[in-house]
Amino acid sequence: MTTIPRAPLTLGLAGLIPFVWGAATHLNGDLQAWGAANLGPRFVGPYVQLFYGSVILSFMSGVLWGFATRTTGARAATGYALSVIPALWAFFMTGGGPVSAATNLMFGFGGLLVLDYAFSHWGLTPRWWMSLRVLLTAIVLVCLGATAFL
Numbered sequence: 001m002t003t004i005p006r007a008p009l010t011l012g013l014a015g016l017i018p019f020v021w022g023a024a025t026h027l028n029g030d031l032q033a034w035g036a037a038n039l040g041p042r043f044v045g046p047y048v049q050l051f052y053g054s055v056i057l058s059f060m061s062g063v064l065w066g067f068a069t070r071t072t073g074a075r076a077a078t079g080y081a082l083s084v085i086p087a088l089w090a091f092f093m094t095g096g097g098p099v100s101a102a103t104n105l106m107f108g109f110g111g112l113l114v115l116d117y118a119f120s121h122w123g124l125t126p127r128w129w130m131s132l133r134v135l136l137t138a139i140v141l142v143c144l145g146a147t148a149f150l
Contacts, residue, residue, distance in 0.1 A: 003131075004128045009132065013136075016136065019139065019140050019144065022047075022048040022143065023143040026045040027146060045098075053109070055090075057086040057105070057109070060112055064082065065084075067079065067124040068083055068119075086111070086112050086115070089104075093105075093107075102144045102145075103144075103148045106145065109137050
């Protein structure tokens with residue numbers, strides 16, 4: 001594993017807060033009641049996870065697009081085409097209630113990890129990229145799993 005620079009690691013871990021908070025408030029009724037009363041009902045339980053998860057998949061499409069700019073020709077065209085998949089997945093697959101949306105987001109983040117690997121394999125990402133992405137994706141999947149399956 002390559003050492004992840006402090007700034008991306010810190011920001012990546014901070015970006016997990018809505019997923020962890022959503023799982024915690026989904027599993028703990030008292031915490032959910034406190035959060036709803038003090039932050040609003042959109043910022044607890046599956047609501048915060050699902051909206052934020054859609055935003056992050058869209059954001060990651062932009063990150064992959066940026067990686068695609070580091071190459072040319074057919075590889076660039078493939079990279080650009082692949083980079084839009086997470087955003088489209090979030091747009092089309094997060095309706096239908098919290099269980100199906102959380103499940104579909106789990107598949108989306110799993111698919112994103114496959115795309116991360118492809119871009120890394122092509123040498124378009126920093127060397128530490130996969131170490132960061134595996135860590136963050138594992139935590140996101142556990143948190144979304146709490147919403148989907150508990």
